[in-house]
Amino acid sequence: MEWQPDEQGLQQVLQLLKDSQSPDTATQRAVQEKLEQLNQFPDFNNYLIFVLTSLKSEDEPTRSLSGLILKNNVKAHYQNFPPNVADFIKRECLNNIGDPSPLIRATIGILITTIASKGELQTWPELLPQLCNLLNSEDYNTCEGSFGALQKICEDSSELLDSDALNRPLNIMIPKFLQFFKHCSPKIRSHAIACVNQFIIGRAQALMDNIDTFIESLFALAGDEDSEVRKNVCRALVMLLEVRIDRLIPHMHSIIQYMLQRTQDPDENVALEACEFWLTLAEQPICKEALSGHLVQLIPILVNGMKYSEIDIILLKGDVEEDETIPDSEQDIKPRFHKSRTVTLQHEGGEGEEGEDIDDDEDDDDDTLSDWNLRCMQGMVPYLPELIPHLIQCLCDKKALVRSIACWTLSRYAHWVVSQPPDAHLKPLMTELLKRILDGNKRVQEAACSAFATLEEEACTELVPYLSFILDTLVFAFGKYQHKNLLILYDAIGTLADSVGHHLNQPEYIQKLMPPLIAKWNELKDEDKDLFPLLECLSSVATALQSGFLPYCEPVYQRCVTLVQKTLAQAMMYSQQPDQYEAPDKDFMIVALDLLSGLAEGLGGHVDTLVARSNIMTLLFQCMQDTMPEVRQSSFALLGDLTKACFPHVKPCIAEFMPILGTNLNPEFISVCNNATWAIGEICMQMGVEMQPYIAMVLNQLVEIINRPNTPKTLLENTAITIGRLGYVCPQEVAPMLPQFIRPWCTSLRNIRDNEEKDSAFRGICMMIGVNPGGVVQDFIFFCDAVASWVNPKDDLRDMFYKILHGFKEQVGEENWQQFSEQFPPLLKERLAACYGV
Numbered sequence: 001m002e003w004q005p006d007e008q009g010l011q012q013v014l015q016l017l018k019d020s021q022s023p024d025t026a027t028q029r030a031v032q033e034k035l036e037q038l039n040q041f042p043d044f045n046n047y048l049i050f051v052l053t054s055l056k057s058e059d060e061p062t063r064s065l066s067g068l069i070l071k072n073n074v075k076a077h078y079q080n081f082p083p084n085v086a087d088f089i090k091r092e093c094l095n096n097i098g099d100p101s102p103l104i105r106a107t108i109g110i111l112i113t114t115i116a117s118k119g120e121l122q123t124w125p126e127l128l129p130q131l132c133n134l135l136n137s138e139d140y141n142t143c144e145g146s147f148g149a150l151q152k153i154c155e156d157s158s159e160l161l162d163s164d165a166l167n168r169p170l171n172i173m174i175p176k177f178l179q180f181f182k183h184c185s186p187k188i189r190s191h192a193i194a195c196v197n198q199f200i201i202g203r204a205q206a207l208m209d210n211i212d213t214f215i216e217s218l219f220a221l222a223g224d225e226d227s228e229v230r231k232n233v234c235r236a237l238v239m240l241l242e243v244r245i246d247r248l249i250p251h252m253h254s255i256i257q258y259m260l261q262r263t264q265d266p267d268e269n270v271a272l273e274a275c276e277f278w279l280t281l282a283e284q285p286i287c288k289e290a291l292s293g294h295l296v297q298l299i300p301i302l303v304n305g306m307k308y309s310e311i312d313i314i315l316l317k318g319d320v321e322e323d324e325t326i327p328d329s330e331q332d333i334k335p336r337f338h339k340s341r342t343v344t345l346q347h348e349g350g351e352g353e354e355g356e357d358i359d360d361d362e363d364d365d366d367d368t369l370s371d372w373n374l375r376c377m378q379g380m381v382p383y384l385p386e387l388i389p390h391l392i393q394c395l396c397d398k399k400a401l402v403r404s405i406a407c408w409t410l411s412r413y414a415h416w417v418v419s420q421p422p423d424a425h426l427k428p429l430m431t432e433l434l435k436r437i438l439d440g441n442k443r444v445q446e447a448a449c450s451a452f453a454t455l456e457e458e459a460c461t462e463l464v465p466y467l468s469f470i471l472d473t474l475v476f477a478f479g480k481y482q483h484k485n486l487l488i489l490y491d492a493i494g495t496l497a498d499s500v501g502h503h504l505n506q507p508e509y510i511q512k513l514m515p516p517l518i519a520k521w522n523e524l525k526d527e528d529k530d531l532f533p534l535l536e537c538l539s540s541v542a543t544a545l546q547s548g549f550l551p552y553c554e555p556v557y558q559r560c561v562t563l564v565q566k567t568l569a570q571a572m573m574y575s576q577q578p579d580q581y582e583a584p585d586k587d588f589m590i591v592a593l594d595l596l597s598g599l600a601e602g603l604g605g606h607v608d609t610l611v612a613r614s615n616i617m618t619l620l621f622q623c624m625q626d627t628m629p630e631v632r633q634s635s636f637a638l639l640g641d642l643t644k645a646c647f648p649h650v651k652p653c654i655a656e657f658m659p660i661l662g663t664n665l666n667p668e669f670i671s672v673c674n675n676a677t678w679a680i681g682e683i684c685m686q687m688g689v690e691m692q693p694y695i696a697m698v699l700n701q702l703v704e705i706i707n708r709p710n711t712p713k714t715l716l717e718n719t720a721i722t723i724g725r726l727g728y729v730c731p732q733e734v735a736p737m738l739p740q741f742i743r744p745w746c747t748s749l750r751n752i753r754d755n756e757e758k759d760s761a762f763r764g765i766c767m768m769i770g771v772n773p774g775g776v777v778q779d780f781i782f783f784c785d786a787v788a789s790w791v792n793p794k795d796d797l798r799d800m801f802y803k804i805l806h807g808f809k810e811q812v813g814e815e816n817w818q819q820f821s822e823q824f825p826p827l828l829k830e831r832l833a834a835c836y837g838v
Contacts, residue, residue, distance in 0.1 A: 003043070003046050003084075003088055005046070005047055005050050009047060010047060010050075010051075010055075012038075013038070013044075013047045013048070013051060013066075014051070014058070014062070016031060016034055016035070016038070017051070017062050017065050017066055017069075018062070019031050019034075020065065020069075021061070021062075021065070035069070039073065039077070042081070042082050042085055043085060045070055045073055045081060045085055045089060046085055046088055046089070048066045048067070048069055048070035048073070049066075049067075049070055049088065049089045049092045049093070050092075051063055051066035052064070052066045052067035052070065052092075052096075052104065052107060052108065052111075053092045053093070053095070053096040053099070053104075053108070054092075054096075060101050060103050060104060061103075063104055063107075064103050064104060064107045067104075067107035067108065067110070067111055068107065068110075070089070070111060071107075071110055071111050071114045074089075074111070074114045074115055074118065075114060075118075078115065078118045079118075086115075089111075089115070090115065090124060090127075093108050093111055093112050093115075094112075094126075094127070094130055094131075094134075096108060097109070097112070097131070097134060097142065097145040097146050097149060098134070098137065098139055098141040098142030098143075098144075098145045098146070099141065099145065100141055102144075105141065105144065105145035105148060106148055108145065108149070109145065109148040109149035109151075109152050110152065112127070112149045112152070112153070113149065113152040113153050113156055116153050116156070116157060117156050117157065121153075121157060121160060121161075121166060122165060122166065128150075128153075128166075128169050128173070131146045131149055131150050131153075132146075132150075132172065132173060132176055134146035135147060135150075135176065135180065140185060143185075143188060144185070144187055144188060144191070147180075147188055147191035147192065147195070148191065150173075150191070150195055151191050151194050151195050151198075154194075154195045154198040154199070155198055158198045158199055158202055158204070159202060161173070161199075161204075162199065162202060162204040162205065162206070168205075168206065170199065170204055170205075170206035170207070171206045173195075173206070174196060174199070174204070174206045174207050174210055175206075175210060175213075177192045177195045177196050178192070178196065178210060178213055178214060178217055180192035181193065181217040181218075181220070181221060182217075182220070186224070186225070186226030186228065186229055187228075189221065189224070189226070189229050190226065190228040190229045190232055193218075193221070193229065193232035193233060193236060194232050196214060196236070197232060197235055197236050197239065200236065200239040200240060200243055200244075201239055201242070201243060203243055208244075211244060211247055212247070214236075215240070215247055215248070215251075218233050218236055218237065219251070219254075221233050222258050227265070227267035227269065227270050230262065230265065230267070230270045231267070231269050231270045231273050234259070234262055234270060234273035234274050234276075234277065235273050235276075237255060237258075237259070237277060238273065238276045238277050238280050241277065241280045241281060241284065242280060245284060245286070249286065252286075252290050256290065256291070256294050257294075259274050259277045259278070260294070260297055260298060260301060262274035262277075263275060263277075263278075263298075263301050263302070263305065264301055264304075264305075271305070275305070278298070278302070308401075313401075316401060316443075317443065318399070318400070318401045320400070320441070321399075321400050321440070321441060322440040322441060323440075323441060323442050324439075324440050324441065324442055324445070324480065324481075324482070326442075326482070327482055327483065328442075328482045328483045328484040328485075330483075332484055333483060333484045333487070340590055340594065340630045340633045340634045340637075340671065341593075341594045341597055341633070341634055341637040341675070342633070342637070342671050342674060342675065342714070343637055343640065343674065343675055343678040343718065344714050344717075345714070345717050345718070345721070345752050345753075345755075345757060345758075346752070346753045346755060377412075377413075377415075377416070380413075381416065384413060384416055385424075388410070388413065388416075388417065388425050388429070389425075389428070391406050391409055391410050392406075392410070392425075392428055392429055392432050394406035395407065395410075395432040395433070395435075395436055396432070400439075400441040400443060400444050401443075403436060403439065403441070403444045403447075404441070404443045404444045404446070404447035404448075405447070407433065407436055407444065407447035407448045407450075407451040408447050408450075408451060410429060410433070410451060411450065411451035411454040411455065414451075414454050414455045414457075414458040414459070415458050417429055417455070417458075418455075418458045418459045418462060422462060426459065426462065427466075429455070430452075430455065430463075430466060430470075433448055433451060433452050433455065434452070434469070434470065434473040436448035437449055437452060437473055437474070437477055437492075438473060438476060438477060438480065442482060442484070442485060445477070445481065445485045446484070446485050446488055449477075449485065449488045449489055449491075449492050450488060450491075450492075452492055453488075453491055453492045453495040456492070456495045456496050456498075456499040457495060457498075457499060459499065460499045460500070461499070461500055461501075461503060463496070463499060463500055464500055464503045467500065467503065467504070467506075467509055468508065468509070468512075470496065471509055471512045471513055472512065474489065474492060474493055474496070474513075475512050475513065475516055477489055478516040478520075479516075483530075486530075487530065487533045490533040490534055490536070490537040491533060491536075491537070493513070493517075493537050493540075493541070494536055494537035494539070494540035494541065495540070497537075497540040497541045497543070497544035497545075498540050498543075498544070500544065501544050502544060502545075502546060504541070504544045504545055504548075505544065505545045505546055505547070505548040506548075507548075510545065510548050513541070514541075514552060517534070517537070517538065517541070518552060520534055521534060521538070521555075521556070521559075526559075526562065526563060526566065526588075529585075529587075531563075531588070531591065532587060532588075532591050535560075535591040535592065535594070535595045536591065536594070536595075538556060538595055538598070539594055539595040539597070539598030539599075540598065542556070542595070542598045542599050542601075542602040542603070543598045543601050543602040544602070545602060546602045546603065546604070547603065547606060549599070549602055549603060550603065550606055553599060553603060553606070553607075553610065554610065556595070556599065557596070557599055557607075557610045557614070558614075559592075560592040560593075560595050560596050560599075561592075561596075561614050561615070561616055561619065563588050563589060563591075563592035564589050564592050564593060564596075564616075564619050564623065565615075565619060566584075566588075567584045567585075567586060567588050567589035567592075568589070568619060568622055568623070570582075570583075570584035571583070571584050571586070571626075586626070586628050586630070586631055589623065589631060589634075590630050590631055590634045593623065593631070593634035593635055593637070593638050594634050594637070594638075596616070596638050596641075597634070597637050597638045597641045600638065600641035600642050600644070600645040600646075601641050601644075601645070603645070604644075604645050605645060605646065607642075607645045607646055608645070608646040608648075608649070611642065611646050611649045612649065616642075617649060617650070617652075617653050620635055620638065620639060620642075620653075621653065621656060621657070621660075623635040624636065624639070624657065624660045624661075624664075625660060629669045629671070629672050630671075632664060632669075632672045632676075633669075633671045633672045633674075633675050634675075636661070636664070636672065636675035636676045636678070636679045637675045637678075637679075639657065639679045639683075640675065640678050640679035640681075640682045640683075643679065643682040643683050643686055644682055647686040650683070650686075651686070651687075654683065654687065654694075657683075658680075658683075658694040658697055658698075659697060661676050661679060661680050661683075661697075661698065662694075662697035662698050662701065664676040665677065665698060665701035665702065665705065666701075667705050667708060667711060667715065670712055670715055673705070673715060674712075674714055674715045674718055677702065677705075677715070677718045677719050677722050678718045678721075678722065680698055680722050680726075681718070681721050681722035681725045681726075681757070684722070684725050684726055684728075684729050685725055685728075685729070685760060687729065688729050689729060689730065691726065691729045691730055692730050692733060695726060695730055695733045695734065696733075698726075699723075699726065699733075699734060699737065702719050702722060702723050702726075703723070703737055703740050703741045705719050706719045706720060706723065706741050706744045706745060706748065707740070707741065707744055713748075716744070716748040717748050717749065717752060719748070720744075720745045720748040720749050720761065721749070721757045721758070721760075721761045722761075723741060723745060723761075723764075724745070724749075724760065724761025724762065724763075724764035724765050725760050725761055725764055726764065727764035727765060727767060727768040728760055728761070728763050728764030728767060729764075731764070731767040731768050731770070731771045732771060734764075734768055735767075735768035735769075735771035735772040735775065736772060736775075737775075738768055738769070738772050738775025738776060739775045739776075739778065739779075742765075742775065742776050742779045742782065742783065743779040743782050745765070745786075746779070746782035746783055746785060746786035747782060747785075747786075749761065749762075749786055749789070750785060750786050750789040751789070752789075754790060754791050754792055754793070758790075759793070759794065759797060762786075762787075762790075762793070762797060763797060763800065765783075766797075766800040766801070766804060769783075769804055773807070773811075780808060780820075781820075781823060781824070783804075784805070784824070784828065784832060785828055787801045787805070787832070787836075788828050788831040788832055788835070798835075801836060802836050802837075805832070805836050805838045806836075806838060809838055817838075821838075
């Protein structure tokens with residue numbers, strides 16, 4: 001007996017669907033509560049599918065909404081659906097995929113895909129065969145609906161479809177899809193190409209077996225009158241260029257002719273897809289050969305496409321020259337994400353290493369930076385001496401759009417500008433950019449401020465002679481900028497502090513810079529998100545000014561502690577009564593912890609009295625156990641900085657803190673693990689032999705991490721330093737493990753600059769070798785290489801290296817040593833002979 005709805009229940013569900021379309025927030029809240037109640041009834045989901053597929057008397061938006069609520073339920077609780085409910089929903093979906101309404105068909109398609117993505121492709125074996133069969137239906141709606149669902153499944157599960165888990169359905173599906181490239185309906189043709197396109201980049205075997213048929217079928221659609229079809233054909237050719245260029249080369253001439261037409265397509269979306277073709281071709285080795293005969297046609301087409309239309313200019317506000325007095329509307333301001341503090345070491349041949357981001361998913365919200373690479377730059381170098389002065393002149397153009405793009409373009413060449421004598425380009429560029437920071441146009445202000453921040457990062461201490469002039473400009477901008485650009489100005493000031501460091505610590509500079517920053521600081525309430533960029537900026541300034549920040553540190557310190565305390569209290573209330581309280585925005589706490597780190601790093605021992613008069617250690621104990629990884633990450637950075645600055649306040653808490661540090665040595669959260677590792681190393685340098693009871697809590701995890709494949713460089717380096725430091729204070733406890741970590745330990749630290757951290761770690765290794773010399777025999781060549789990476793070790797450390805190298809040589813005898821040192825690369829041989837006489 002098929003399930004039937006109860007009339008009263010149905011009316012309740014319909015009322016709920018009507019209410020949920022109301023804009024009133026109180027009604028919306030009631031709807032949410034009602035939904036939670038109804039979800040307690042197992043057959044509530046039957047009502048939802050019934051409204052979607054069978055209640056043809058209702059209007060389409062209501063029916064579609066019913067399906068979308070069901071989709072959310074599937075996402076959240078599908079594993080709890082009783083089998084008969086799940087089966088009823090699946091059956092109804094397949095029976096109604098051909099609904100006459102395009103909206104309902106699409107909703108059913110989304111629902112099918114959501115069920116499939118819950119691991120159901122394996123347990124719903126009839127789904128793919130049935131959808132493929134329905135493609136043969138004479139009824140257009142059924143064919144279109146099934147194709148829509150298949151396209152969504154191909155998008156969501158392309159890897160699974162190409163695996164043995166489902167015994168390779170693509171072997172049937174791909175040839176089937178290819179037949180539909182000739183279908184009379186453009187919508188169906190478009191679905192068919194889109195389905196096959198999902199399998200190009202992954203090089204699915206079934207597609208590779210049919211690659212020639214696929215390419216021929218694409219060529220047959222070259223002149224299609226439907227723009228969606230043309231767009232999908234272009235997209236296919238772009239991807240094929242990446243993965244199967246061998247198959248396109250014989251037809252390259254005609255493909256290029258086709259793409260020249262498509263780049264001028266009346267439909268903008270098609271033209272955009274076609275532009276991707278030239279970008280992809282430019283990255284292929286055959287580019288020069290393939291394009292040389294066509295440049296005469298291509299260049300005018302591309303240049304023509306660069307012209308702004310009237311509407312573009314209005315959208316870009318290019319017709320507005322002066323707008324600096326117009327306040328910003330709030331929706332123009334993108335949300336900012338604070339990047340929590342990560343502790344890194346300095347490398348040979350550069351300041352810090354910026355190249356490697358250890359955060360797991362950092363996305364540059366400004367795509368403009370990511371598509372710039374050094375390869376284009378090299379080709380430009382011969383022209384830059386003429387080009388840069390021309391671009392600097394463009395900074396004074398009468399059109400604001402030209403001035404702003406000139407700022408951006410020049411910032412891409414900052415690296416080259418800084419590598420030339422300062423009077424040649426740096427000085428003129430800086431002079432003009434600073435004028436643009438005070439431009440009357442907001443877009444130009446923004447571009448100039450961002451470009452200046454990039455220039456600061458490249459120029460670093462080259463800027464010191466011009467500091468007075470730079471600060472005058474940035475401080476003047478404070479009084480001039482509207483909301484959005486103020487946030488970028490904070491960033492430019494923070495970057496300046498990072499770049500010139502302690503050179504900023506001069507009374508005249510402090511006098512210029514601090515009053516406007518502190519005025520803003522006092523103006524902002526604790527709940528204002530503008531505190532984030534301001535706190536980040538102050539953190540850099542405090543670190544740079546060091547003792548120069550002392551007059552300002554007390555109110556800043558107090559407020560940070562208050563922000564942490566408020567956030568923790570709110571989190572506590574929310575966890576106890578989630579219906580009464582809102583969840584706190586933990587970014588406030590993270591940014592405050594990071595500024596406290598900046599203060600501890602900048603003020604060093606001067607932070608002692610502030611810490612003594614606050615409950616920061618108690619708060620830190622809670623933050624270190626927070627559920628949010630970024631909070632823990634910033635807590636461990638602060639713990640390390642406080643350990644360095646005022647250990648007597650940290651020491652009483654060590655017995656409670658160490659187990660928490662031990663449990664956070666989990667490389668799944670790279671940055672948390674990194675900062676916890678660094679903090680353990682700092683603590684152990686302060687504890688000395690008293691570290692002994694805690695070694696067992698951390699050593700095994702550290703050895704495991706240093707041996708893990710694909711661990712980011714920063715984490716490996718910090719892990720090696722901390723293992724070395726543990727061995728330095730407790731060699732007896734750590735030395736037995738030497739054979740398990742000596743090789744990765746040596747390779748991790750060979751590129752680190754000579755510094756305190758490296759010094760203490762190598763002393764530790766030498767002491768452990770003294771306790772367990774047999775532990776390094778197998779990997780001694782790696783130890784030799786690591787020793788050779790030192791430029792100027794301190795005398796007593798050099799003696800330790802000398803003794804170990806000569807001890808090993810005497811142990812094995814002259815002849816064996818000769819054989820052994822034959823394996824050394826020539827450079828290593830030279831350095832060891834010159835520095836240590838072996």
